[in-house]
Amino acid sequence: MESRRERQRAATVDEITRTARRILVEDGVAxxxxxxxxxxxxxxxPGLYRYFGSHGELLRHLVAELFREITDELEKGMNALPNREIGPKFLTVGRVFREWCLAHPREFALLFGAPPPALDDEGPIDFADECGRQFAMTFMQLFLHLWEKHPFPVASDDELDPSLRAQLTRYRETVGIDLPLAVLQIFLNCWVRLEGVISMEVFGHLDFALDDAEPLFELTLRDLAEILHIPYTPRSR
Known part of the structure; x- marks a missing residue:
């Protein structure tokens, strides 16, 4: 059971985090x-140092909270589905992720943009850290379930570019998941395309041509569904 002192400390840490986020939204990470x-x-x-050892530690705590929030939103979206098929889950996770990012552009920039100097000082944002890992595993677990239930043809390891093969081998060892390298390549390709189109929309890099990027995003989802051999269902409006 937490002591009164521990509860007070936790409440102060929560207030510091909420204040940091409010400033992030209003003024950016700087x-x-x-x-x-x-x-x-x-x-x-100096009083804040009783709760966080450095500016970087505070930002890392905020990053962790944001990853928890996104992960919760993705899981709520999947749990709201009437069926448990992988295809609808994949489409829902992609759409919920985009909605969160568009609603929280400053938070998105902290998580997926260039790390601020304070985070560079503490080390890069590491997806092996618990909260980032849980967020990443939301996508990876969907992919694993898809591969287990409906494996699709992939290239052999020998057919991959040697440099890419070596890098994917290191990545496979890092995540500790025994999958063919070409399967991991497809996973990374899908993630890059999903985050890439969302990033361009959040940062306004599509404004030169589009004032509504949702149709382009849906085309991207359709392309990814084709790569993964799952049915694509248009979003109901």
Missing amino acids: GVTLRAIAREMGMTA
């Missing part, structure tokens, strides 16, 4: 300084 957070909370900047 505005999320210990001094700015302390000013908002009526504290001194």
Whole structure:
């Protein structure tokens, strides 16, 4: 059972995190300084060091909270489906992910844009960290279930580019999942295309041509469904 002191500390950490996020939304990641957070909370900047050892540690905590939030949204989207087929789950996860990113562009930039200097000082955002790993495994587990139930033809390892083959071998060892290298290549290809089209929309890089990028996103989902040999169902409007 938590002591009163532990509950107070947890409440203060939660307030610091919420304050940091509010500043992130209003001013961008550059505005999320210990001094700015302390000013908002009526504290001194040195006082924050009782809760976070550095600016980078605070940002990492915020990153963890954001990954938890996205993961929860993805799981809620899947759990709301009337059936449990992999195809609808894949489409739903892609759509929910896009909706969250568009609704939270500053948070998206912190998670998927260039890491700010404070995070560089602490080391890169590591998807092996628990919250990032859980987020990534939402997509990986769907892919694994699909492969287990409906494996599709892939190239042999020997047919892959040697440099890519070596890198995919290291990646396979890192994630600890025994899959053919060509299957991992397809997974990475799908992820790059999914995050890529969302990133371009969030950062406004499609505005030169489109004022509504959802049809393009749906075309991307349809292409990915074809790669994965699952049925594509248009989103109901």
